[in-house]
Each structure stands twice: as structure tokens, then as C-alpha cells.
Amino acid sequence: PANGYLRPAGSPVTVIAHRGASSAAPENTLVAQEAARRAGADFIENDVQPSKDGVPFILHDGTVDRTTDGTGAIRNLTSAQLKALDAGSWFSPHHTGARIPTLAEQLADLRTRGGNLLLEIKGAHTRDEVAKIVQVIREQDMTKRVFIQSFEVNALKYTYELAPELPLGLLRSTLDADPVAIAKDLHLTAYNPGNGALLARPGVVADLHEAGVAVMAWTVNSAATWKALDALGVDAIITDRPAELAGWNDAI
Ligand code: G3P
Numbered sequence: 001p002a003n004g005y006l007r008p009a010g011s012p013v014t015v016i017a018h019r020g021a022s023s024a025a026p027e028n029t030l031v032a033q034e035a036a037r038r039a040g041a042d043f044i045e046n047d048v049q050p051s052k053d054g055v056p057f058i059l060h061d062g063t064v065d066r067t068t069d070g071t072g073a074i075r076n077l078t079s080a081q082l083k084a085l086d087a088g089s090w091f092s093p094h095h096t097g098a099r100i101p102t103l104a105e106q107l108a109d110l111r112t113r114g115g116n117l118l119l120e121i122k123g124a125h126t127r128d129e130v131a132k133i134v135q136v137i138r139e140q141d142m143t144k145r146v147f148i149q150s151f152e153v154n155a156l157k158y159t160y161e162l163a164p165e166l167p168l169g170l171l172r173s174t175l176d177a178d179p180v181a182i183a184k185d186l187h188l189t190a191y192n193p194g195n196g197a198l199l200a201r202p203g204v205v206a207d208l209h210e211a212g213v214a215v216m217a218w219t220v221n222s223a224a225t226w227k228a229l230d231a232l233g234v235d236a237i238i239t240d241r242p243a244e245l246a247g248w249n250d251a252i
């Protein structure tokens, strides 16, 4: 089937809000998600990991230390313990009371208020842990509005086995020798490189496009680099500053 994530000629780049509008609100919370929606982001990017009792939660780091008032590894904390933490006050006093959302809560918010999700399966996951993520996406009836990405090849393989209808992106900090070959091997809809690596080997964009694979570059917060990536024809840009990228998009 045709890849609907490829950017038609002349249309603006897809704006993806990294961890929500994470320059304006505490990352990976529903407040950051709402800020991204108001900023006009096409997608919200978030990171998912399981709690000790196997519930998928939205958190970037392996521990809660940096972004909450608690301490410890997410995989050692139960959902009740995670829900008791304040995930906003580290960012600003104004955001005190924000919580770490579960994946189900995040998807319910997107379903009712609008928005699409670029969901990063963060860190190594077992097949059962990926199955739980897929189960939640299906229960929330959001398979058409979720795009899965991961640095973890196994997480993408499990997702493809369990839910071939979900589009997949492979995150890379450095480029593969042959990105097209790995894209075919893993059934990728997108190849998602760090912007520095991509700008050092820009010909990869045309190669991937020729193979029908979209390119989503991360994480870019300056207009100069937005411009360079736009000129290369990348399909989507992941940014902490979705309002500014959407505004820049509108202005060109
Ligand atoms: O979406 C790309 C980006 O999120 C990958 O890096 O560390 O922010 O998850 P990180």
C-alpha cells in the first residue's frame, strides 16, 4: 500500500512535538500534550515503559528521579506508586500536580480531544510487554492514529508480529550502511535518524523515498536546521518547539 506518511511535494513538513510541547510544559504529561495540540502539532511524541505491575506508562528516563518528586526505576515502582508522584513541579511551580500518564490515559485524551501519537517503545521490551502496549492501543481504538518508533529492533519485530497494521519507524543515532535494506527487513514505514547524522549523508533521503520509506528527523529546535531538513525533503521533524515549527511552516 502507498505510504501516507510521505510528504506530498509543496506541502509543509509534519510537525511532531517531542515529549509533547516539552519546551513549554513538563515533558510526557497530558499538560504537554494539550500544549502541543494548541501549538498545531500534527503528532505528539512520547515514550512508553512498563511499571512493576506491567502497566504501560509514559516516561522517558529509566528512573523517575529527574522528572518527578520520587526516586527509583520505573520498572521497580507499581502503578499506584507512580500515580502518587508529582511530574510537574520539577518543571515549574505552576505545573505542580501534573501526573505521569498511563498509555491508556494518554490515548483516551488524544481520542477525545484530537491528535496523533508517535509512540516510542523506550528500552528493551519483552514480547509480552509489547503485547500489552498493542492491547492498550486496540482497547482505545487508536490503531489508525498511532505510529510506533524505537531504537530497539526487537520491539519493532514484536510489534510487526502482533499488530502488522501499526506503522513502524526505526530510530537511529548513526545511519546504517544501507538504510533501505534495513527498512525492508523490518517492514518500516519510516526511518528516523538523528538530524546531525542525516545532514552528514543527505543522499539517504532520496534513497529512502525511492523505496517508499518516510524520513522523520529528530530532535531539532533551530530554524536554520528546520530549513536545511525541509530543503532535503524530510517528511517530518521532531521538535521541542512545535508552536515555532508550525508557525515557521505556515510562513514559508
Ligand atoms: O523521537 C526521537 C527522540 O525522542 C529520541 O530520543 O532520548 O528523546 O527519546 P529521546
Ligand code: CA
Residues within 6 Å of the ligand: 045, 046, 047, 120
Ligand atoms: Ca523519545
